[in-house]
Amino acid sequence: xxxxxxxxxxxxxxxxxxxxxxxxxxxxxxxxxxxxxxxxxxxxxxxxxxxxxxxxxxxxxxxxxxxxxxxxxxxxxxxxxxxxxxxxxxxxxxxxxxxxxxxxxxxxxxxxxxxxxxxxxxxxxxxxxxxxxxxxxxxxxxxxxxxxxxxxxxxxxxxxxxxxxxxxxxxxxxxxxxxxxxxxxxxxxxxxxxxxxxxxxxxxxxxxxxxxxxxxxxxxxxxxxxxxxxxxxxxxxxxxxxxxxxxxxxxxxxxxxxxxxxxxxxxxxxxxxxxxxxxxxxxxxxxxxxxxxxxxxxxxxxxxxxxxxxxxxxxxxxxxxxxxxxxxxxxxxxxxxxxxxxxxxxxxxxxxxxxxxxxxxxxxxxxxxxxxxxxxxxxxxxxxxxxxxxxxxxxxxxxxxxxxxxxxxxxxxxxxxxxxxxxxx
Amino acid sequence: xxxxxxxxxxxxxxxxxxxxxxxxxxxxxxxxxxxxxxxxxxxxxxxxxxxxxxxxxxxxxxxxxxxxxxxxxxxxxxxxxxxxxxxxxxxxxxxxxxxxxxxxxxxxxxxxxxxxxxxxxxxxxxxxxxxxxxxxxxxxxxxxxxxxxxxxxxxxxxxxxxxx
Ligand code: FES
Ligand SMILES: [Fe+2]
Numbered sequence: 001x002x003x004x005x006x007x008x009x010x011x012x013x014x015x016x017x018x019x020x021x022x023x024x025x026x027x028x029x030x031x032x033x034x035x036x037x038x039x040x041x042x043x044x045x046x047x048x049x050x051x052x053x054x055x056x057x058x059x060x061x062x063x064x065x066x067x068x069x070x071x072x073x074x075x076x077x078x079x080x081x082x083x084x085x086x087x088x089x090x091x092x093x094x095x096x097x098x099x100x101x102x103x104x105x106x107x108x109x110x111x112x113x114x115x116x117x118x119x120x121x122x123x124x125x126x127x128x129x130x131x132x133x134x135x136x137x138x139x140x141x142x143x144x145x146x147x148x149x150x151x152x153x154x155x156x157x158x159x160x161x162x163x164x165x166x167x168x169x170x171x172x173x174x175x176x177x178x179x180x181x182x183x184x185x186x187x188x189x190x191x192x193x194x195x196x197x198x199x200x201x202x203x204x205x206x207x208x209x210x211x212x213x214x215x216x217x218x219x220x221x222x223x224x225x226x227x228x229x230x231x232x233x234x235x236x237x238x239x240x241x242x243x244x245x246x247x248x249x250x251x252x253x254x255x256x257x258x259x260x261x262x263x264x265x266x267x268x269x270x271x272x273x274x275x276x277x278x279x280x281x282x283x284x285x286x287x288x289x290x291x292x293x294x295x296x297x298x299x300x301x302x303x304x305x306x307x308x309x310x311x312x313x314x315x316x317x318x319x320x321x322x323x324x325x326x327x328x329x330x331x332x333x334x335x336x337x338x339x340x341x342x343x344x345x346x347x348x349x350x351x352x353x354x355x356x357x358x359x360x361x362x363x364x365x366x367x368x369x370x371x372x373x374x375x376x377x378x379x380x381x382x383x384x385x386x387x388x389x390x391x392x393x394x395x396x397x398x399x400x401x402x403x404x405x406x407x408x409x410x411x412x413x414x415x416x417x418x419x420x421x422x423x424x425x
Numbered sequence: 426x427x428x429x430x431x432x433x434x435x436x437x438x439x440x441x442x443x444x445x446x447x448x449x450x451x452x453x454x455x456x457x458x459x460x461x462x463x464x465x466x467x468x469x470x471x472x473x474x475x476x477x478x479x480x481x482x483x484x485x486x487x488x489x490x491x492x493x494x495x496x497x498x499x500x501x502x503x504x505x506x507x508x509x510x511x512x513x514x515x516x517x518x519x520x521x522x523x524x525x526x527x528x529x530x531x532x533x534x535x536x537x538x539x540x541x542x543x544x545x546x547x548x549x550x551x552x553x554x555x556x557x558x559x560x561x562x563x564x565x566x567x568x569x570x571x572x573x574x575x576x577x578x579x580x581x582x583x584x585x586x587x588x589x
Contacts, residue, residue, distance in 0.1 A: 097579075190474065190484025194582045219506035223496040329581055334484045342482065349484050359472060359487040361500055364508035364584030375545070 011423055015415045019391060020384035026199035026377045032325035039308055039421045040065025044152040044165050046310035046319060047071050047081055051187035057115060060098040063321045064142060064153055070094055071151060074115040081153035082117040082139035117141050148174050149186060169245045169399050173304045177312045179261040182296030184337035189349055191333040192357030196367045198374040200322035207303050207311035207318060208242055208252035208410030210235055216369055220361040227271055231255060235406055242409040244400030248307025248417025250410030258301025265291050273297060279343040293340060297347050305410055307417050316352060326374055332356040387411040438524060441534055444566045445519045452588050453515050457498040465560055465569045466491055472589060475579035509586040513544035532559045538589060552576050553589060
């Protein structure tokens, strides 16, 4: 395999104009290397939620593509994202996943860095001579911007501002999604992490794929009460849609009645949340607040997929980290209410455990089919992967095409962006 | 907390070991209905993540009351869950069994658990510390609490189509 084969110059052969994906897209290590350069090092990559490092001096480790980074809040509250690599001989300066510190001290020869990544001190500096400039030897920093608690970073100094990359519709949906704080700030309650032997794009395709839901998640559906089953029956009801939101982003609106959690607050409380409502009432919240909180516990009614690595799904965040052409790590991040009633957060956590994670009733089945895609890819290399479902009756949406709830419109949005980025030099 | 004589301890340890091995055999055999019968109605089966012990308020791998245990088993058995049809095969070892303490009719036990899974022609292995609260009933012990702390529980895992 070499970089000068036709396949990299002929992007149309990899993702054709009639929405067919070539098998190499999941398999070619050279292509993967190029994606890491042209996509993950060029665009805004999600690194953390602000509640994961709420205080001055708190930090968490994350990744931008293959690169390990530290996301940290300095003493003034400013957020920095920097590569976790000592400027002396490259040791990682932090191996604690999450915590609080006043500085980062390299364990090898003791170079010390401030919370903003600047090199503060090094032992016995004399041998570097008088012209050694500490200012030139800080940790490598990335551009960092946040929108509504979501922190993104990029190596690309020329990237457009984050809000422009997201675009107005994505920003609007992020704001709607965050209403699941029920009037409180949204905070991360914990996360599941699991690795799947698949190409990252297999996962990228999944979060706005409603077509698989009734099949893959049948066993999850069977554990729901009648009312909730009805809620999740979005494919049959067909009131929802999938829409290309520009720049590779897409939305799958499953339950339009839950698009804005501030609407329909007078509807009767769902049976499954009656006990919870009683508990919250007992804690002294007034009826309007009880209804708002209970409605928020159920999560938003849609999945929002952001190119290239984060999605918002009903009530949690799904983050993908590519590891190699056939290995991807997934984080499923549970969200709750900062300062809200404990009973509400407990309910959110139990709902999260029910579907997500290695022992959930949903994630293992997702992981199984993702892995099977990668295994199936080994055969029939000449066969294309189809993402053309729903092309027949797409209509124009706000930013891009809008399709049937089970259409592959979101995947096409992502692959169009993939192609655009891969064609840049 | 009851003091046990030197004579009682080996007999109790033997009884407890037999029970834990029976449970292990049931789980490897995927005889889940028998497994459900091992539980007290208000029993909790928890697989936490990390070091936290406030299980009700933290995200766990699972936090199963009787309904969730039944639903979980139903999911394994119905044949619709693609990750459990076919499921991974498992062989587990329960060892280093220690009786921590006895409180009334409750016996607090801990043990090492080692599970090898086989699926898709590959094998993976998992190790954990298991903590049990056993209650003595008319027909032998019942599981009242079972808490399995996997090594690396808050790190990168894969999905599990079986129980620990
Ligand atoms: S590698 Fe960090 S101080 Fe030497
Ligand atoms: Fe799914």
